[in-house]
Amino acid sequence: xxxxxxxxxxxxxxxxxxxxxxxFIVNIFGETSLKALFAVFxxxxxxxxxxxxxxxxxxxxxxxxxxxxxxxxxxxxxNYENLQQPLFSILSVLAIFLTASLSGHPQxxxxxxxxxxxxxxxxxxTTDATISEYTFxxxxxxxxxxxxxxxxxxxxxxxxANLRIKASLVKxxxxxMALIICLVAMFMAGSKSAMLTMVIVFLAYYLLLVRKRSIxxxxxxxxxxxxxxxxxxxxxxxxxxEIILNVLARFEDNSSAGERLLSWKAGLELWMTDxxxxxxPQNYVHMIAERFPYIAExxxxxxxxYIQSFVEIGLIGFIAFASFLYSPIRNSFxxxxxxxxxxxxxxxxxxxxxxxxxxxxYVWLYFGLMCNPYLMCSDYRKR
Numbered sequence: 001x002x003x004x005x006x007x008x009x010x011x012x013x014x015x016x017x018x019x020x021x022x023x024f025i026v027n028i029f030g031e032t033s034l035k036a037l038f039a040v041f042x043x044x045x046x047x048x049x050x051x052x053x054x055x056x057x058x059x060x061x062x063x064x065x066x067x068x069x070x071x072x073x074x075x076x077x078x079n080y081e082n083l084q085q086p087l088f089s090i091l092s093v094l095a096i097f098l099t100a101s102l103s104g105h106p107q108x109x110x111x112x113x114x115x116x117x118x119x120x121x122x123x124x125x126t127t128d129a130t131i132s133e134y135t136f137x138x139x140x141x142x143x144x145x146x147x148x149x150x151x152x153x154x155x156x157x158x159x160x161a162n163l164r165i166k167a168s169l170v171k172x173x174x175x176x177m178a179l180i181i182c183l184v185a186m187f188m189a190g191s192k193s194a195m196l197t198m199v200i201v202f203l204a205y206y207l208l209l210v211r212k213r214s215i216x217x218x219x220x221x222x223x224x225x226x227x228x229x230x231x232x233x234x235x236x237x238x239x240x241x242e243i244i245l246n247v248l249a250r251f252e253d254n255s256s257a258g259e260r261l262l263s264w265k266a267g268l269e270l271w272m273t274d275x276x277x278x279x280x281p282q283n284y285v286h287m288i289a290e291r292f293p294y295i296a297e298x299x300x301x302x303x304x305x306y307i308q309s310f311v312e313i314g315l316i317g318f319i320a321f322a323s324f325l326y327s328p329i330r331n332s333f334x335x336x337x338x339x340x341x342x343x344x345x346x347x348x349x350x351x352x353x354x355x356x357x358x359x360x361x362y363v364w365l366y367f368g369l370m371c372n373p374y375l376m377c378s379d380y381r382k383r
Contacts, residue, residue: 015041120141156186159175269292270291
């Protein structure tokens with residue numbers, strides 16, 4: 001059993017690394033490599049997925065969501081250009097969520113995620129290539145700098161909160177280095193939504209630090225928070241002030257906001273054509289191109305996880321998705337989950353307002369961790 005667990009952990013690490021660094025993997029091993037890795041991941045975790053328990057609220061709402069996804073896919077069968085991709089995405093969501101939510105060692109999956117994000121961040125920092133010749137923006141192991149920023153921000157929130165946990169000096173220094181690497185890479189990606197979300201994440205971090213504490217503990221935690229915040233600001237400005245100024249300059253350009261508003265308006269009109277079960281999973285861009293050809297190709301994505309789900313799986317699917325999110329959101333407010341996981345969850349929810357992340361595998365990995373009963377054990381939360 002020990003050797004089988006090691007093999008399964010290795011497979012899980014490789015797959016998590018691949019979904020965080022998908023472009024990096026595809027460039028080396030080809031287009032089919034991700035599907036091959038998924039097949040191995042699926043087989044390796046069948047026993048874990050078989051522990052699915054309908055007694056949990058999150059499990060029931062997730063099952064309802066998956067059923068609606070399959071139903072919407074079947075009802076819109078004739079509207080697809082590519083039938084395989086949406087089916088593969090649904091199966092990926094199913095397998096990744098079940099594995100993460102039912103794993104007896106969720107902290108290992110989080111470590112795999114963090115190592116993968118740090119590697120992606122190092123790629124971003126060390127490469128000279130930008131996403132185009134007209135911008136300073138860079139990305140890591142994935143193609144979209146905004147999604148790359150989301151992953152780094154989730155890691156930043158986790159690492160910042162994890163610093164409060166007692167550890168050896170070497171481990172603390174390693175966490176601080178990883179935190180700085182992810183922050184620098186996030187600034188290099190130049191995502192405006194990530195910068196705004198970072199403010200919300202650090203505000204949430206502070207509020208969680210002082211919540212339900214004695215006056216003395218509140219004062220102590222406030223001092224610690226501002227020391228950490230000031231240290232990070234000084235380091236970033238000292239060595240990367242030019243990058244920070246470039247990011248701030250991007251806020252003067254509002255063209256991307258106008259493009260997103262145009263896409264959202266078209267999406268709502270598209271929703272009216274099939275309001276109950278939607279136009280089909282991963283069919284937003286294709287249907288926008290077909291119904292609204294005047295919208296530029298770069299503006300056809302939903303740019304919003306919630307509007308994406310609303311349009312693609314309809315009102316019924318959106319209600320199922322909202323019901324699914326209710327449990328981890330409620331548990332976060334009640335502090336039934338570790339703070340470091342909550343901050344990453346906040347990043348995903350907030351940046352979901354500007355990114356089409358509904359089918360992103362790393363998002364469902366995180367959703368699964370947020371629904372894992374082991375993380376709600378008091379012994380784990382009190383580390």
